[in-house]
Amino acid sequence: MSRKSSSVWGVRGKNAQQTEAITALMSVEIDLVVLVGKAGSGKTLLALASGLEQVVESKTYNKIIFTRAPIAVGSDLGFLPGTVDDKMLPWCGALLDNLEYLNVDSKDVARYISFAAMQHMRGRSLTSRYVIIDEVQNISKDELKVLLTRAGEGSKFVCLGDPYQIDNKKLSIETNGLQHLISRAKDCQFIQVIELPEGVRSRLCSWSADSL
DSSP states (O other), X not given: OOOOOSEETTEEOSSHHHHHHHHHHTOTTOSEEEEEEOTTXXXXXXXXXXXXXXXXXXXXXXXXXXXXXXXXXXXXXXXXXXXXXXXXXXXXXXXXXXXXXXXXXXXXXXXXXXXXXXXXXXXXXXXXXXXXXXXXXXXXXXXXXXXXXXXXXXXXXXXXXXXTOOOOTTOOTTTBHHHHHHHHSXXXXXXXXXXXXXXXXXXXXXXXXXXO
């Protein structure tokens, strides 16, 4: 049964597209939600708030899994020591910023969220998980296929991206995984693609995304 909600984890849609996104993210009839939008349009915040609502409150899913391509803007950081979580943290700044905004205590993060390195996802079967794949425009269609075929029974996947912010020099606006997914998902009833056209972070963010 579809579940409509105007507010998740204290977050309300600021425009019609965000409200539509919340409805799709909270619907058990939708297995994959694709949120497309420029910086500051609310992609990560909506995905994370909806995930927390369904992991912590309704217990629809057991845990949030977050992954993204380790593609740097500018010079790479090089080798990073430590555990998988330690290595992933530098790539998860947007997630951590949003957790702080959502008032999630740092000691609770590990209870609700696992950080997964994309390179270690092959062969896994993710059951009853809420999986967020960030910066999908920076991975290839083959890499995206590996990630989405990890979906087990009762899991929901959320793909986030901006096709105009490609940092992977091996990809283009025509060949990236996000664009490939959008083109293939049009006629699938359990996939919903939503474009978030407005920047809502700040007027400076919106100006920068549009003008620079």
